[in-house]
Amino acid sequence: MADALLIFKPDSAYRLAARAGIWGWLASERDWNVESLEWFQPPASLIESHYDFLQGRPFFPWLVDFMSALPVVVGRITASEESLKQMRYELGETQIAKSRPGSLRERYGIHGGLNCLHLSDALETGAAEVKRWSDFVQLDQVRFA
Ligand code: ADP
Ligand code: MG
Numbered sequence: 001m002a003d004a005l006l007i008f009k010p011d012s013a014y015r016l017a018a019r020a021g022i023w024g025w026l027a028s029e030r031d032w033n034v035e036s037l038e039w040f041q042p043p044a045s046l047i048e049s050h051y052d053f054l055q056g057r058p059f060f061p062w063l064v065d066f067m068s069a070l071p072v073v074v075g076r077i078t079a080s081e082e083s084l085k086q087m088r089y090e091l092g093e094t095q096i097a098k099s100r101p102g103s104l105r106e107r108y109g110i111h112g113g114l115n116c117l118h119l120s121d122a123l124e125t126g127a128a129e130v131k132r133w134s135d136f137v138q139l140d141q142v143r144f145a
Contacts, residue, residue, distance in 0.1 A: 001033070001078040001079060001080055002078060002079065002080070002081070002084075002089075002126060002127065003035075003076055003077070003078055003126050003128050003130040004076070004077050004078070004079055004084055004119060004120035004123070004124045004126035004128055004129070004130070005075075005076060005077075005085055005118070005119075005120050005126060005129035005133055005139075006026070006037075006074070006075050006117065006118065006119050006120075007067075007072055007073065007074045007075075007117065007118035008022065008072060008073035008074075008117060009066070009067065009072060009114075009115070009116055009117060009118060010066060010067070010070050011071060011090060011109070011110050011114045011115075011116055012102045012108055012116035012117060013039075013070075013071070013072050013073050014070070015077060015108075017106040017108075018116055019073075021104075021107065021108055022104060022108060022116060022117060024060050025090070025104060025130070026077075028104070031079065031080075031083035031086060031087075032073055032077050032078065032079035032084070032087060033076055033077060033078045033079075034075060034077055034111055034142060035075070035076045035077060035139070035140070035142075036076045036077030036139040036140050036141050036142055036143075037073060037074070037142045037143065037144040038045065038073070038074065038075065038136070038138075038141070038142075038143040038144060039070060039071045039072070039073055040072065040073075040074050040136070040137045040139065041068070041070065041071040041072070041144075042067060042068050042072065042074070042133075042136065043136070044049070044064050044065075044068040046068075046132070046133070046136055047063070047067040047068045048064055048105070049132060050067075050129065050133075051064070051067075051134065059113060060111075065068065066114075073144060074133065074137060074139075074143070075139065075144070076139040076140075081122075081123050083122070084119075084120070084122070084123065084137060088119060088121060089103075090101060090104060091104050091105060091108075091117060092104055092105035092106050092115075092117055093105065094106045094110060094113065094115060095112060095113065095115070096109040096110065096111050096112060096114065097111075097112075099115070104116060104117060105117070
């Protein structure tokens with residue numbers, strides 16, 4: 001089991017039907033554990049480094065603003081490589097118009113990159129993201145209902 005970072009983005013943190021639906025999936029802990037979860041407002045600098053590989057893309061300023069304007073729900077999960085892959089499959093594709101029917105993003109996302117949830121895409125990125133975010137927020141307790 002290894003760490004991965006999960007974020008309810010503002011479009012699911014604040015839409016109760018979306019938040020409850022995703023929480024139902026996450027809390028099943030079918031093949032993973034929820035190790036921490038809490039409200040936290042990330043500074044723009046943290047989002048800029050979290051998404052540094054997207055710097056220069058036309059939507060980057062929008063993305064930083066979207067992710068840092070309000071508190072979001074951020075947490076750490078532990079999962080095996082296989083189960084993280086399965087979780088990413090259940091999450092669905094990045095852009096809503098292309099997200100697989102029945103996936104979380106197809107069901108709960110809104111449009112474009114307004115796609116309800118961040119989840120680390122592999123164990124290496126998970127370790128790096130958890131390390132980066134743990135300088136800002138304690139990732140050791142579930143404080144969410
Ligand atoms: P994922 O979240 O599926 O891992 P990426 O890591 O490629 O996707 O991108 C990070 C986030 O940036 C996406 O979840 C989405 O919010 C935003 N994003 C990526 N590509 C686009 C795009 N073409 N248009 C709008 N937003 C995008
Ligand atoms: Mg990604």
